[in-house]
Each structure stands twice: as C-alpha cells, then as structure tokens.
Amino acid sequence: MGKLIVSLSPHAHGNETVEKNMYGVVIALIPAILVSLIYFGIGSAVVLLSSVASCVFIEWAISRYILKVNPSISDGSAIVTGLLLGMNLPSNLPIWIVMVGALVAIGIGKMTFGGLGNNPFNPALVGRCFLLVSFPAQMTSWPTSGHWLKYMDAQTGATPLSIMKTAIKSGDASVLNQLPDATQLLLGSNPNLGLGTIGEVCALALLLGLCYLLWKKVITWHIPVSIIGTVIIFSGILHLANPVYADPLTEVFTGGLMLGAIFMATDYVTSPMTHKGQIIYGVAIGFLTIVIRNWGSYPEGMSFAILIMNAFTPLINTYVKPKRFGEKQK
Structure with a gap:
C-alpha cells in the first residue's frame, strides 16, 4: 500500500504567471492600437507613449524611493495600466494632463494600496475618471479622422454618444x-464625427x-x-x-x-x-x-x-x- 503524502497548499501548479497574462493583454491590444494610429496618427502615438512611459516611471520611483522595495515594473502591469489609460484618453490631450492621469492611476489607484494585487479599483479607470472630473473640457474634445500629422490642433466634432x-x-x-x-x-468609419477616445474607435x-x-x-x-x-x-x-x-x-x-x-x-x-x-x-x-x-x-x-x-x-x-x-x- 502506497504512502499518503500530506503537504501544504497549493496542491496544483499551473503555467500561468503575472508576466504571461499581462503581456497577453498587451498583444490583444495591438489591433486596437494599430487602428488608432491609422485614424488618429501622431496624436495616438504621443498620448500612448506618454501614458506608458509615465506609468512605468512613476511605479519605479514610488517602489524605489517611497516604499523602499525592489521595483517590479518587469511584470508588465505598469505597461498595461499605461496602455489602458492612454486608450481611454482623447488623442489631442496635452502631455502634462496625460502625466497627471498616470500619477493618479499608479500613485493613488495602485501603489497607495500596496501595488499589484492589492488595489480595489482599476488603476487606469481611476486615472481616467480623475481627469474627466478635473479637466472636462480637454477630456471631451474629440478629434475627427483625417488629421494624422496634427496633434493639439486637430479638428474636433461631436461623437455618436453625444448625438x-x-x-x-x-x-x-x-x-x-x-x-x-x-x-x-x-469598423470605426465615422465621417465628420468625433471618434472618441483612442481605444474605442x-x-x-x-x-x-x-x-x-x-x-x-x-x-x-x-x-x-x-x-x-x-x-x-x-x-x-x-x-x-x-x-x-x-x-x-x-x-x-x-x-x-x-x-x-x-x-x-x-x-x-x-x-x-x-x-x-x-x-x-x-x-x-x-x-x-x-x-x-x-x-x-x-x-x-x-x-x-x-x-x-x-x-x-x-x-x-x-x-x-x-x-x-x-x-x-x-
């Protein structure tokens, strides 16, 4: 008769990791990112890159200098937060407002509660809603298509939701x-209408x-x-x-x-x-x-x-x- 082996949980091991899931989300966002670059052009690139860079830097700085722990930005969670925050913003939003949103998303929405796995609210949405309440005019100015080389001065219009x-x-x-x-x-083909945020087009x-x-x-x-x-x-x-x-x-x-x-x-x-x-x-x-x-x-x-x-x-x-x-x- 074989021996009965008793051990502490967990009793099953899977191949899922935080990094694998986070970068899986990044890959899933690629089609929407590519479409946003087609419709919004340089504005989409500026906002998304600013959001990701700000979120990664803020999480690194808070981890290293405030929480005094080893930064865990390699797990991809800060990149995902930056991408999702950027996807929820207009493509003509000034960079400094994007950075404020990243500070709120990471600093308040995530790291204040102890970092990944401890936040009660989605960090990207915390940042987005803070910006929507604080900067309503800038957050509800929606560029139309056909202005690929324009960023701050792109023509704006009403969105389907406003109609x-x-x-x-x-x-x-x-x-x-x-x-x-x-x-x-x-398909996102809304002629003469504002296209909404970068990720919803x-x-x-x-x-x-x-x-x-x-x-x-x-x-x-x-x-x-x-x-x-x-x-x-x-x-x-x-x-x-x-x-x-x-x-x-x-x-x-x-x-x-x-x-x-x-x-x-x-x-x-x-x-x-x-x-x-x-x-x-x-x-x-x-x-x-x-x-x-x-x-x-x-x-x-x-x-x-x-x-x-x-x-x-x-x-x-x-x-x-x-x-x-x-x-x-x-």
Missing part, C-alpha cells in the same frame, strides 16, 4: 439619423483582442458576454418602448463599452473570483452603463459603472463564496 444624448434630451428620434450605421460603427479590433484573450485563456467569457448581453437586452427594451433611445447594436459599438467590457472589467484584482460572481458583476455593469448613458450627466457611463462595481466585488465574492468541503448547507 444619442441629444436625441434623448430633445425627445426627437430623428436626431439619431445622424449616426453611422452598425457596419461603420463596427474600432469595435472589430477590440473583438479580435477578445478572441485572442479567450484563446489564450487569459480571461473567461463570463464578464464580457454578461456585460454586452445585458446592454443589448436593456437597450433593446428601451428602444422598443421609445425610439428616441438608440438601438442595441449602436449602444454596443459606440463609446468605450467594448473596451471596458473586454479589457477593463476583466481585471483579475478588481473583479469577482467565481464565474457566478462574474456574471452578477457583468450584468450590473451593463445595466449601470445604460442608466448613466441615458439619464446621467455624462454621455458615457462605462468607466463609472466599472468603478462602482469594483467597490461591490468583495460583497459579491462573499455572497457567492463556495461552500467548504463538509460544511453543512443552510
């Missing part, structure tokens, strides 16, 4: 006729990133599918009740919904651990996004919805916590 908000406020459904069709929104590029993340098992389907499904159902009900509300495909393909559902809400640290919890979390984010978009002050609600549900993640984890083996069922 949707105008239709709701005016009660005139004909305003929605100014919107591109679903195919144009999917092309839904198809983001979907390619989702396919890669699912293929490599960096994330599971539960959060993005529950968010997108909830938005489709809720916005569909509203559209049927009153055509002044945009149709479901328009809601899904506009703004930062795809970017948030795929890359922001799925953050390991700030999302629930179980699949059941992730579905509850995703449904709530989708519902809150539509509520904020249609009845809130801002045209976009994805960032605020994710941060709100980040705060509820510990409660969700407690609610759906699996029973211990042998524990009596209530």
Whole structure:
C-alpha cells in the first residue's frame, strides 16, 4: 500500500504567471492600437507613449524611493495600466494632463494600496475618471479622422454618444439619423464625427483582442458576454418602448463599452473570483452603463459603472463564496 503524502497548499501548479497574462493583454491590444494610429496618427502615438512611459516611471520611483522595495515594473502591469489609460484618453490631450492621469492611476489607484494585487479599483479607470472630473473640457474634445500629422490642433466634432444624448434630451428620434450605421460603427468609419477616445474607435479590433484573450485563456467569457448581453437586452427594451433611445447594436459599438467590457472589467484584482460572481458583476455593469448613458450627466457611463462595481466585488465574492468541503448547507 502506497504512502499518503500530506503537504501544504497549493496542491496544483499551473503555467500561468503575472508576466504571461499581462503581456497577453498587451498583444490583444495591438489591433486596437494599430487602428488608432491609422485614424488618429501622431496624436495616438504621443498620448500612448506618454501614458506608458509615465506609468512605468512613476511605479519605479514610488517602489524605489517611497516604499523602499525592489521595483517590479518587469511584470508588465505598469505597461498595461499605461496602455489602458492612454486608450481611454482623447488623442489631442496635452502631455502634462496625460502625466497627471498616470500619477493618479499608479500613485493613488495602485501603489497607495500596496501595488499589484492589492488595489480595489482599476488603476487606469481611476486615472481616467480623475481627469474627466478635473479637466472636462480637454477630456471631451474629440478629434475627427483625417488629421494624422496634427496633434493639439486637430479638428474636433461631436461623437455618436453625444448625438444619442441629444436625441434623448430633445425627445426627437430623428436626431439619431445622424449616426453611422452598425457596419461603420463596427469598423470605426465615422465621417465628420468625433471618434472618441483612442481605444474605442474600432469595435472589430477590440473583438479580435477578445478572441485572442479567450484563446489564450487569459480571461473567461463570463464578464464580457454578461456585460454586452445585458446592454443589448436593456437597450433593446428601451428602444422598443421609445425610439428616441438608440438601438442595441449602436449602444454596443459606440463609446468605450467594448473596451471596458473586454479589457477593463476583466481585471483579475478588481473583479469577482467565481464565474457566478462574474456574471452578477457583468450584468450590473451593463445595466449601470445604460442608466448613466441615458439619464446621467455624462454621455458615457462605462468607466463609472466599472468603478462602482469594483467597490461591490468583495460583497459579491462573499455572497457567492463556495461552500467548504463538509460544511453543512443552510
């Protein structure tokens, strides 16, 4: 009879590492980055590089000189935060504002709580929402396409989300006729309209990133599918009740919904651990996004919805916590 070997947990070893997952997210973002360079040109490059460089430097400086620990910037988490922050910004944002956003994202959103694995809120969204509240004019100035060599002085225009908000406020459904069709929104071809943030311009590029993340098992389907499904159902009900509300495909393909559902809400640290919890979390984010978009002050609600549900993640984890083996069922 063989010996029974008892050892401390963990009892299983996988090949997943922080570095592998973080650089997997970077690879998944490549299609969206390339599309942003096509549509925004030099502005996209300036903002993204400034954001990544600032986040990496700030994390290194705080680790070395304030926390007095060895900097862990090689794990790729600061690069991911910088990319996601940059993807949530306009391509004509001044560099100094990008640096302020990076300082808030890393300094307040991440390192204040002890660094990677300890932050309760998505750091990139903390930085983005801080900038949106502090610099509303600069953060809501959206360049149009065709200005590849222009950065600060690119021509700006209204975004599909602002048109949707105008239709709701005016009660005139004909305003929605100014919107591109679903195919144009999917590809990011919005002639004469502001293109929004760097990362939200092309839904198809983001979907390619989702396919890669699912293929490599960096994330599971539960959060993005529950968010997108909830938005489709809720916005569909509203559209049927009153055509002044945009149709479901328009809601899904506009703004930062795809970017948030795929890359922001799925953050390991700030999302629930179980699949059941992730579905509850995703449904709530989708519902809150539509509520904020249609009845809130801002045209976009994805960032605020994710941060709100980040705060509820510990409660969700407690609610759906699996029973211990042998524990009596209530």
